[in-house]
Amino acid sequence: MKPFIIASACGLLMAAGAQADDSSLAALALADEAAVESAAPKAWRLQIDGAAGYQNRDDGQSRYWRGSEQFSLDSGLTDTLRLVFRDRLDHLDTAGLTGHHTMNTWQEGYLNWQPVEGLAMDAGRINIRNGVATGYSPTDWFRDGATRVVTDIDPTSLRQNRQGSVMLNGQWLWDSGAVSLLWSPRLSHESSTASFSADLGSTNNQHRGQLSYSPQINDRLKPQFLALFSEDEALQTGVNLSLLLNDSTTLYAEWAGGKQQDQWDKAWQRDTAGHFRSQLAVGGTFTSASKISLTAEYQYNEAAPDRDEWEKLRALPPAMQAAYSGYLVRSQEIATREGIFFFFNWQDSLVDKLDVNAMVRLDQVNDSNLYWGEFRYHFTRWDTAVQWQHYSPGKDTLYGAAPFDTQLNLLFTLYL
Secondary structure, X not given: OHHHHHHHHHHHHHOOOOOOOOHHHHHHHHHHHHHHOOOOOOOEEEEEEEEEEEEEEOOEEEEEEEXXXXXXXXXXXXXXXXXXXXXXXXXXXXOOOOOEEEEEXXXXXXXXXXXXXXXXXXXXXXXXXXXXXXXOOOOOHHHOOOXXXXXXXXXXXXXXXXXXXXXXXXXXXXXXXXXXXEEEOOOOOOOOOOOOOOOHHHHOOOOEEEEEEEEOOOOOEEEEEEEEEEOXXXXXXXXEEEEEEEOOEEEEEEEEEEEEXXXXXXXXXXXXXXXXXXXXXXXXXXXXXXXXXXXXXXXXXXXXXXXXXXXXXXXXXHHHHHHHXXXXXXXXXXXXXXXXXXXXEEOOOOOOOEEEEEXXXXXXXXXXXXXXXXXXXXOOOEEEEEEEEEEEOOOOOOOOOOOEEEEEEEEEEEEO
C-alpha cells in the first residue's frame, strides 16, 4: 500500500502544468526584436542550486539535501541557423527514502532553421509544452515519460525541468495564424534510470505526430486546435482557449478527448476496448495593480477513477496498486477524476524583490489536500527561498501512507 500512495502522490504532483511555450514560435516572434537590440545577449547560462531541509515523519524528523547544475545554450550559428541545448544534473540525498543518487536530465538539444520569414524548422530533442492551463494541462501530451526527477512541485518548474522528445518540427507563421506539424519517432522501448542515460525509451517509445493550428482572431481571444496521432492509441484531439476578459483577468479552457482505455487498464496493460474519454481544465487568473495574481482551476479526467472506482482500487492486491502508481509517475496524469487547484503569486510583496507564492490542490474524489508555499528574495545574481509543503492525509487518501506530512526547504540559486 505504501508504495502505491507515495507514487500516486508523485504522479499527481507531476501533472501540474503551465502556459504554452513553443520554442520555435517564440523564436519567430522575437526575431524582429532581436534585430534592434544594441548588444547580443549572452549565449550560455549556468544555474547552480542548493537546497537543504527536513521532513516530519512518523518516526521523527529526517533531513535531506540537494545540489543541482543547469546549463543552457542558445547560440546563433549563422543568420538562419541556431543551436539550443539544455541539460540539468541533480545530486540528491533523501535520507533513507530513496537514498543518495545522481540524475542527469538531457532536457533539450536541437537545431532551429529559419530559411525564410515566417517559416521555422527544428530537429533534435525538444520540450514541447502544449496547453494554457496552470495546474493540469490535458493537451500537454509530450509530458508522458518526460520527468526524471522532481525537485520542485511548482507547476512552472515541472514543465521546464523535464526532458524533451526527439522530433522533427516545422512551423509556418503568418499574419492571420500559425500551423505546426511535428513527427516524433520510436527510438527505444526500454526506459532507463541510469544516472547519465539519455532515456530515449521514456520519451520516444512510440511513433507520434502532432498537428496544431492557431488562428489569429484578435488580441483578446486566442484559440488553438490540436490533433495527436500515435501508434499505440487512437486519434486524440484538443482545444485551447484563452480570453483576455479585461486588463486584469484572463479566462482559459483546455480540453482533450479521444478513444482510449481507462488509466488502470493502461497501467495493468490489459487488452481492453477503449472508449471516448475527455480531460478538461477550466480556470482563470486575476492580476491586481499591486502585482498580486490568483489562479483558480477546475480539473477533470474521465479516464481516472471516480469515488466508487477508487474504493475498488484500494481493495486490490498491492502489486496492482503499485502498477497503477507507476503509470501515474510515468504519464503525469492526475490520479482521480476531479480536482480543484489554486495558485497565488505576489511579486515585490512585503518588501521590494520579495515574491510570495502559494499553491493548494484539493482532490474531490478521495478528499486529500496538498498545500505549498514559498518566500523568494531576488538579489542581482542569485535568489534565496524558503519553501513549505504539507499534506492533509487520511488512511484512504493519496497521502495517507506517505512517510512524511510536512517538508521545509531552504534554497539558494546562483545565476552565471
